Amino acid sequence: MVLLETPPVGLRMIEPASSEEFIASLLTDALVYASNDLPVFPCHSPKKKGLCDCPKGEGCDSPGKHPRTIAGYTDPSTEE
Numbered sequence: 001m002v003l004l005e006t007p008p009v010g011l012r013m014i015e016p017a018s019s020e021e022f023i024a025s026l027l028t029d030a031l032v033y034a035s036n037d038l039p040v041f042p043c044h045s046p047k048k049k050g051l052c053d054c055p056k057g058e059g060c061d062s063p064g065k066h067p068r069t070i071a072g073y074t075d076p077s078t079e080e
């Protein structure tokens with residue numbers, strides 16, 4: 001088990017000022033996890049009105065809650 005000295009931004013519940021700042025905070029969090037040997041993998045995100053940013057759009061049955069890669073959660077990485 002790896003203990004983080006400082007909780008990643010997402011766990012501190014800081015409201016981002018913009019989508020760019022939100023994406024930057026996700027990257028920061030992912031790098032913190034990876035540097036602590038905690039594997040991460042990219043997921044799709046919900047957009048306004050609860051739609052998914054994946055190619056299925058309105059047809060997605062799990063908006064923002066599924067991997068962006070084909071291997072998904074079975075192929076996480078700690079590479080920075």
Ligand SMILES: [Zn+2]
Pocket residue numbers: 044052053054055056057060061062063064065066
């Ligand atoms: Zn989707």
